[in-house]
Amino acid sequence: MVSFSCEVCNDTVLKKKLMQHRNQCPGAYFTCLDCQKTFQGLDFQGHTSCISEAEKYQKTVYKDTKSKKQKKPTNQ
Template sequence: MVSFVCGNCQDVLKKNKVDSHCVGRCRNAWEFTCIDCNSTFEGFDYRNHNSCITEEEKYCGKFKRVKKPTQSLGADSSRRKEELKLLIEKILRKNGSMNWKRLLSESIKEYMNSNMAVGGYENENLKWELLASIPICYTTKDSNMVIYK
């Protein structure tokens, strides 16, 4: 929760206590400064200040660890799944039945050479997406072969 310093009496207050502080103890309070980001708010502007910098940003500064952005899911994801499924079908039509590992390596090679490989894609994520794109009806129970039907 965000904490503020009263500009009049210098008391430290949590956000949910600022209103009662203005009514009861410090009626002349008009400015409140956020402890975390050191921003000053006049009047009731502090109510819109719900979050600011994290502790990691505050104490680590430029040395904080930045998370890699994750691939967004949604409509774009379903289109990509369909493209990967068509790619797998194309390879199976050309080569017939294949071992799933060979199919995976061929699919990755084809994907990287095609115009579908737009944007940075981690190889491990691509492997899992390609494996998930193989239709169940193409797999066999007794061997590790994938057959186009």
């Protein structure tokens, strides 16, 4: 489950608890702990996909298995 950091009180909050936390913490805005993207207002609700743990921790050696296949050049 994706976790967010509240930039007002520095609390770590799971996505399913963000609305509850936002109501309790005036002026709260959040940063995704996986991709480090900051969300203002209710923008966090649209954050449905993020980098995978493999991509986050393996960085340069990570190979995306969903990437498009490269086209082979045709000989003329």
